[in-house]
Amino acid sequence: MILNIGKKAKPVNETHRGRMTRDGIRIHEKADFAGMHKAGELAARILDELAEHVFPGQTTGEIDRMIEEKVDAAGALSATIGYKGYQHASCISVNHVVCHGIPGDKVLKDGDILNIDVTVIVDGWYGDTSRMYVAGKLSRKAERLIQVTHDALFKGIEAVKPGNTFGDIGHAIQTYVESHRMSVVRDFCGHGLGRVFHAPPNVLHYGRTGTGPVLEEGMFFTIEPMVNLGRPETKVLADDWTAVTRDKSLSAQFEHSVGVTADGVEIFTLSPAGKFHPTWG
Ligand code: MF3
Ligand code: CO
Ligand code: CO
Numbered sequence: 001m002i003l004n005i006g007k008k009a010k011p012v013n014e015t016h017r018g019r020m021t022r023d024g025i026r027i028h029e030k031a032d033f034a035g036m037h038k039a040g041e042l043a044a045r046i047l048d049e050l051a052e053h054v055f056p057g058q059t060t061g062e063i064d065r066m067i068e069e070k071v072d073a074a075g076a077l078s079a080t081i082g083y084k085g086y087q088h089a090s091c092i093s094v095n096h097v098v099c100h101g102i103p104g105d106k107v108l109k110d111g112d113i114l115n116i117d118v119t120v121i122v123d124g125w126y127g128d129t130s131r132m133y134v135a136g137k138l139s140r141k142a143e144r145l146i147q148v149t150h151d152a153l154f155k156g157i158e159a160v161k162p163g164n165t166f167g168d169i170g171h172a173i174q175t176y177v178e179s180h181r182m183s184v185v186r187d188f189c190g191h192g193l194g195r196v197f198h199a200p201p202n203v204l205h206y207g208r209t210g211t212g213p214v215l216e217e218g219m220f221f222t223i224e225p226m227v228n229l230g231r232p233e234t235k236v237l238a239d240d241w242t243a244v245t246r247d248k249s250l251s252a253q254f255e256h257s258v259g260v261t262a263d264g265v266e267i268f269t270l271s272p273a274g275k276f277h278p279t280w281g
Helices: 032-053 060-073 140-158 166-179
Strands: 091-094 097-099 113-122 125-134 190-192 199-203 220-223 226-228 234-236 243-245 251-253 256-260 265-267
Touching: 032 060, 032 113, 032 125, 032 256, 032 265, 060 091, 060 113, 097 113, 097 226, 097 251, 113 140, 113 251, 125 140, 125 251, 125 256, 140 166, 140 220, 140 226, 140 251, 140 256, 166 199, 199 220
Parallel strands: none
Antiparallel strands: 091 097, 091 113, 097 243, 113 125, 190 199, 190 220, 220 256, 226 251, 234 243, 256 265
Protein backbone atom coordinates (compact mmCIF):
# COMPACT_ATOMS: atom_id res chain seq x y z
CA MET A 1 0.00 0.00 0.00
CA ILE A 2 1.01 3.62 -0.38
CA LEU A 3 2.85 4.86 2.65
CA ASN A 4 1.14 7.80 4.24
CA ILE A 5 2.80 8.41 7.58
CA GLY A 6 1.08 11.08 9.59
CA LYS A 7 -2.34 10.47 8.10
CA LYS A 8 -4.68 9.58 10.94
CA ALA A 9 -5.46 5.85 10.97
CA LYS A 10 -9.01 5.20 9.82
CA PRO A 11 -10.93 3.10 12.36
CA VAL A 12 -11.72 -0.25 10.76
CA ASN A 13 -15.12 -1.93 10.84
CA GLU A 14 -16.21 -1.91 14.46
CA THR A 15 -18.52 -4.89 14.03
CA HIS A 16 -15.50 -7.22 14.11
CA ARG A 17 -14.83 -9.50 17.03
CA GLY A 18 -11.75 -9.01 19.17
CA ARG A 19 -10.26 -5.80 20.49
CA MET A 20 -8.13 -3.01 19.12
CA THR A 21 -4.82 -1.66 20.46
CA ARG A 22 -4.12 2.04 21.14
CA ASP A 23 -2.49 2.17 17.71
CA GLY A 24 -5.71 0.96 16.10
CA ILE A 25 -4.34 -2.51 15.40
CA ARG A 26 -6.97 -5.24 15.62
CA ILE A 27 -6.30 -8.21 17.90
CA HIS A 28 -7.98 -11.20 16.31
CA GLU A 29 -9.25 -14.29 18.08
CA LYS A 30 -7.72 -17.76 17.77
CA ALA A 31 -10.64 -18.96 15.63
CA ASP A 32 -9.90 -16.20 13.08
CA PHE A 33 -6.61 -17.81 12.05
CA ALA A 34 -8.53 -20.54 10.20
CA GLY A 35 -10.29 -17.98 7.99
CA MET A 36 -6.98 -16.32 7.12
CA HIS A 37 -5.38 -19.66 6.31
CA LYS A 38 -8.18 -20.49 3.89
CA ALA A 39 -7.94 -17.15 2.07
CA GLY A 40 -4.15 -17.19 2.11
CA GLU A 41 -3.96 -20.69 0.76
CA LEU A 42 -6.17 -19.85 -2.21
CA ALA A 43 -4.06 -16.80 -3.10
CA ALA A 44 -0.89 -18.91 -2.81
CA ARG A 45 -2.33 -21.75 -4.91
CA ILE A 46 -3.23 -19.29 -7.65
CA LEU A 47 0.36 -18.01 -7.64
CA ASP A 48 1.60 -21.64 -7.83
CA GLU A 49 -0.53 -22.24 -10.91
CA LEU A 50 0.77 -19.18 -12.73
CA ALA A 51 4.38 -20.35 -13.04
CA GLU A 52 3.77 -22.27 -16.30
CA HIS A 53 1.94 -19.30 -17.85
CA VAL A 54 4.85 -16.89 -17.58
CA PHE A 55 7.01 -17.03 -20.73
CA PRO A 56 8.36 -14.72 -23.45
CA GLY A 57 5.50 -13.70 -25.75
CA GLN A 58 2.86 -13.89 -23.00
CA THR A 59 0.98 -10.69 -22.10
CA THR A 60 0.43 -9.44 -18.57
CA GLY A 61 -3.26 -8.96 -19.44
CA GLU A 62 -3.62 -12.66 -20.27
CA ILE A 63 -2.04 -13.64 -16.94
CA ASP A 64 -4.48 -11.35 -15.14
CA ARG A 65 -7.41 -12.84 -17.06
CA MET A 66 -6.36 -16.31 -15.87
CA ILE A 67 -6.13 -15.06 -12.27
CA GLU A 68 -9.63 -13.61 -12.44
CA GLU A 69 -10.91 -16.93 -13.79
CA LYS A 70 -9.20 -18.91 -11.00
CA VAL A 71 -10.56 -16.63 -8.27
CA ASP A 72 -14.02 -17.00 -9.77
CA ALA A 73 -13.74 -20.80 -10.12
CA ALA A 74 -12.87 -21.02 -6.42
CA GLY A 75 -16.05 -19.11 -5.53
CA ALA A 76 -13.92 -16.31 -4.06
CA LEU A 77 -13.74 -12.58 -4.78
CA SER A 78 -10.86 -10.46 -6.03
CA ALA A 79 -10.04 -7.73 -3.51
CA THR A 80 -8.44 -5.48 -6.10
CA ILE A 81 -11.28 -5.29 -8.67
CA GLY A 82 -13.13 -2.11 -7.76
CA TYR A 83 -10.61 -1.14 -5.08
CA LYS A 84 -10.14 2.66 -5.40
CA GLY A 85 -11.13 2.33 -9.06
CA TYR A 86 -8.59 -0.40 -9.84
CA GLN A 87 -10.04 -2.79 -12.43
CA HIS A 88 -7.85 -5.91 -12.38
CA ALA A 89 -7.48 -9.11 -10.36
CA SER A 90 -3.74 -8.60 -9.90
CA CYS A 91 -0.88 -6.16 -10.06
CA ILE A 92 1.89 -7.26 -12.42
CA SER A 93 5.11 -5.28 -12.05
CA VAL A 94 7.78 -5.91 -14.69
CA ASN A 95 11.51 -5.09 -14.33
CA HIS A 96 11.86 -1.50 -13.04
CA VAL A 97 8.20 -1.35 -12.00
CA VAL A 98 8.26 -1.40 -8.18
CA CYS A 99 4.58 -2.23 -7.58
CA HIS A 100 1.01 -1.64 -8.76
CA GLY A 101 1.84 -2.45 -12.40
CA ILE A 102 -1.42 -2.59 -14.38
CA PRO A 103 -1.90 -5.77 -16.46
CA GLY A 104 -2.53 -5.14 -20.16
CA ASP A 105 -1.10 -5.50 -23.65
CA LYS A 106 2.50 -5.58 -22.50
CA VAL A 107 4.29 -8.58 -24.05
CA LEU A 108 6.88 -10.29 -21.85
CA LYS A 109 10.32 -10.72 -23.38
CA ASP A 110 13.17 -13.10 -22.59
CA GLY A 111 14.81 -12.20 -19.28
CA ASP A 112 11.98 -10.02 -17.93
CA ILE A 113 11.36 -10.40 -14.20
CA LEU A 114 7.92 -9.73 -12.79
CA ASN A 115 6.07 -9.60 -9.52
CA ILE A 116 2.50 -10.92 -9.53
CA ASP A 117 0.43 -9.72 -6.57
CA VAL A 118 -2.94 -11.34 -5.86
CA THR A 119 -5.44 -10.58 -3.10
CA VAL A 120 -8.54 -12.74 -2.67
CA ILE A 121 -11.49 -12.61 -0.29
CA VAL A 122 -12.75 -15.95 1.07
CA ASP A 123 -15.66 -15.90 3.54
CA GLY A 124 -14.83 -12.25 4.20
CA TRP A 125 -11.15 -12.87 5.00
CA TYR A 126 -8.36 -11.34 2.87
CA GLY A 127 -5.35 -13.28 1.55
CA ASP A 128 -2.65 -11.02 0.04
CA THR A 129 0.56 -12.41 -1.44
CA SER A 130 3.03 -11.81 -4.24
CA ARG A 131 6.06 -13.51 -5.77
CA MET A 132 8.63 -13.02 -8.48
CA TYR A 133 8.58 -14.86 -11.82
CA VAL A 134 10.88 -14.82 -14.83
CA ALA A 135 10.05 -14.99 -18.54
CA GLY A 136 12.70 -17.16 -20.16
CA LYS A 137 16.25 -16.94 -18.93
CA LEU A 138 17.07 -15.32 -15.59
CA SER A 139 20.13 -13.04 -15.63
CA ARG A 140 22.68 -13.34 -12.82
CA LYS A 141 21.99 -9.83 -11.51
CA ALA A 142 18.22 -10.36 -11.51
CA GLU A 143 18.68 -13.70 -9.75
CA ARG A 144 20.75 -12.01 -7.05
CA LEU A 145 18.11 -9.29 -6.58
CA ILE A 146 15.29 -11.83 -6.36
CA GLN A 147 17.18 -14.04 -3.88
CA VAL A 148 18.04 -11.11 -1.60
CA THR A 149 14.44 -9.81 -1.72
CA HIS A 150 13.04 -13.25 -0.89
CA ASP A 151 15.48 -13.76 1.96
CA ALA A 152 14.80 -10.23 3.25
CA LEU A 153 11.10 -11.08 3.57
CA PHE A 154 12.02 -14.09 5.68
CA LYS A 155 14.41 -12.03 7.85
CA GLY A 156 11.37 -9.85 8.54
CA ILE A 157 9.12 -12.83 9.24
CA GLU A 158 11.71 -14.26 11.67
CA ALA A 159 11.41 -11.05 13.71
CA VAL A 160 7.67 -11.60 14.24
CA LYS A 161 6.82 -12.67 17.79
CA PRO A 162 4.96 -11.12 20.73
CA GLY A 163 7.09 -8.51 22.50
CA ASN A 164 9.12 -7.56 19.42
CA THR A 165 8.20 -4.33 17.63
CA PHE A 166 7.33 -3.41 14.05
CA GLY A 167 10.63 -1.53 14.01
CA ASP A 168 12.41 -4.84 14.63
CA ILE A 169 10.83 -6.23 11.45
CA GLY A 170 11.86 -3.20 9.38
CA HIS A 171 15.35 -3.21 10.84
CA ALA A 172 15.88 -6.90 10.05
CA ILE A 173 14.85 -6.34 6.43
CA GLN A 174 16.80 -3.12 5.91
CA THR A 175 20.09 -4.32 7.38
CA TYR A 176 19.94 -7.53 5.34
CA VAL A 177 19.18 -5.72 2.06
CA GLU A 178 21.78 -3.00 2.61
CA SER A 179 24.44 -5.58 3.55
CA HIS A 180 24.04 -6.75 -0.07
CA ARG A 181 24.41 -3.17 -1.37
CA MET A 182 20.80 -3.01 -2.53
CA SER A 183 18.13 -0.57 -1.34
CA VAL A 184 14.75 -0.84 0.38
CA VAL A 185 11.86 1.16 -1.07
CA ARG A 186 10.47 3.62 1.51
CA ASP A 187 7.41 4.90 -0.38
CA PHE A 188 5.29 1.74 0.00
CA CYS A 189 4.74 -0.52 2.97
CA GLY A 190 2.97 -3.59 4.28
CA HIS A 191 -0.30 -3.28 6.17
CA GLY A 192 -2.66 -4.81 8.65
CA LEU A 193 -5.40 -6.95 7.10
CA GLY A 194 -8.07 -9.42 8.12
CA ARG A 195 -11.67 -8.74 7.27
CA VAL A 196 -10.38 -5.58 5.56
CA PHE A 197 -7.74 -5.13 2.84
CA HIS A 198 -5.67 -2.33 4.35
CA ALA A 199 -5.73 -1.53 8.07
CA PRO A 200 -3.26 -0.14 10.61
CA PRO A 201 -0.37 -0.41 11.09
CA ASN A 202 1.89 0.67 8.25
CA VAL A 203 4.46 -2.13 8.16
CA LEU A 204 7.68 -0.36 7.18
CA HIS A 205 10.48 -2.38 5.60
CA TYR A 206 13.15 -0.24 7.24
CA GLY A 207 13.60 1.14 10.72
CA ARG A 208 15.22 0.89 14.11
CA THR A 209 14.95 -1.93 16.64
CA GLY A 210 12.62 -1.29 19.54
CA THR A 211 10.59 1.40 17.71
CA GLY A 212 6.97 1.26 16.60
CA PRO A 213 4.03 -0.66 18.04
CA VAL A 214 4.71 -3.82 20.05
CA LEU A 215 3.61 -7.07 18.37
CA GLU A 216 0.80 -8.95 20.11
CA GLU A 217 -0.75 -12.36 19.55
CA GLY A 218 -3.69 -12.02 17.15
CA MET A 219 -2.28 -9.26 14.94
CA PHE A 220 -2.60 -10.01 11.20
CA PHE A 221 -0.51 -8.09 8.64
CA THR A 222 1.50 -8.31 5.45
CA ILE A 223 5.24 -7.99 5.02
CA GLU A 224 6.06 -7.09 1.42
CA PRO A 225 9.51 -5.58 0.94
CA MET A 226 10.36 -3.95 -2.39
CA VAL A 227 14.09 -3.99 -3.10
CA ASN A 228 15.93 -2.05 -5.83
CA LEU A 229 19.32 -2.78 -7.38
CA GLY A 230 19.89 0.97 -7.52
CA ARG A 231 18.53 3.83 -5.46
CA PRO A 232 15.35 3.56 -3.33
CA GLU A 233 13.41 6.49 -4.85
CA THR A 234 10.24 5.80 -6.81
CA LYS A 235 7.75 7.77 -8.87
CA VAL A 236 4.17 7.04 -9.89
CA LEU A 237 3.36 7.24 -13.60
CA ALA A 238 0.54 9.28 -15.17
CA ASP A 239 -1.87 6.32 -14.85
CA ASP A 240 -1.80 7.09 -11.09
CA TRP A 241 -0.92 3.47 -10.20
CA THR A 242 2.32 2.24 -11.74
CA ALA A 243 5.27 2.91 -9.41
CA VAL A 244 8.73 2.73 -10.98
CA THR A 245 12.29 3.23 -9.78
CA ARG A 246 13.42 6.77 -10.54
CA ASP A 247 16.81 5.55 -11.71
CA LYS A 248 15.21 2.77 -13.85
CA SER A 249 17.04 0.10 -11.86
CA LEU A 250 15.50 -3.37 -11.47
CA SER A 251 13.11 -3.89 -8.55
CA ALA A 252 11.77 -7.03 -6.88
CA GLN A 253 9.16 -7.83 -4.22
CA PHE A 254 7.77 -10.78 -2.26
CA GLU A 255 4.74 -10.61 0.04
CA HIS A 256 3.25 -12.86 2.69
CA SER A 257 0.24 -12.38 4.96
CA VAL A 258 1.10 -13.47 8.51
CA GLY A 259 -0.43 -13.75 11.97
CA VAL A 260 1.28 -13.34 15.35
CA THR A 261 0.91 -16.45 17.54
CA ALA A 262 1.66 -16.92 21.25
CA ASP A 263 5.29 -17.76 20.52
CA GLY A 264 5.99 -16.58 16.98
CA VAL A 265 4.30 -16.40 13.61
CA GLU A 266 2.07 -18.29 11.20
CA ILE A 267 2.34 -17.61 7.48
CA PHE A 268 -1.11 -17.67 5.87
CA THR A 269 0.08 -17.54 2.27
CA LEU A 270 2.59 -20.40 2.11
CA SER A 271 2.60 -22.26 -1.19
CA PRO A 272 0.56 -25.48 -0.92
CA ALA A 273 2.94 -26.96 -3.52
CA GLY A 274 6.04 -25.76 -1.68
CA LYS A 275 6.85 -23.20 -4.39
CA PHE A 276 7.91 -19.72 -3.54
CA HIS A 277 10.94 -18.91 -5.59
CA PRO A 278 11.30 -18.97 -9.38
CA THR A 279 14.28 -21.25 -9.30
CA TRP A 280 12.23 -23.82 -7.38
CA GLY A 281 9.27 -23.62 -9.79
N1 MF3 B 1 -2.02 -6.20 -3.17
C1 MF3 B 1 -1.47 -4.88 -2.99
C2 MF3 B 1 -0.85 -4.87 -1.60
O1 MF3 B 1 0.00 -5.69 -1.35
C3 MF3 B 1 -2.47 -3.79 -3.14
C4 MF3 B 1 -2.94 -3.63 -4.51
S1 MF3 B 1 -4.17 -2.46 -4.57
C5 MF3 B 1 -4.46 -2.33 -6.19
O2 MF3 B 1 -1.22 -4.15 -0.71
F1 MF3 B 1 -5.55 -1.63 -6.28
F2 MF3 B 1 -3.43 -1.78 -6.78
F3 MF3 B 1 -4.65 -3.53 -6.73
CO1 CO C 1 -0.29 -6.14 0.67
CO1 CO D 1 -0.33 -7.57 -2.31
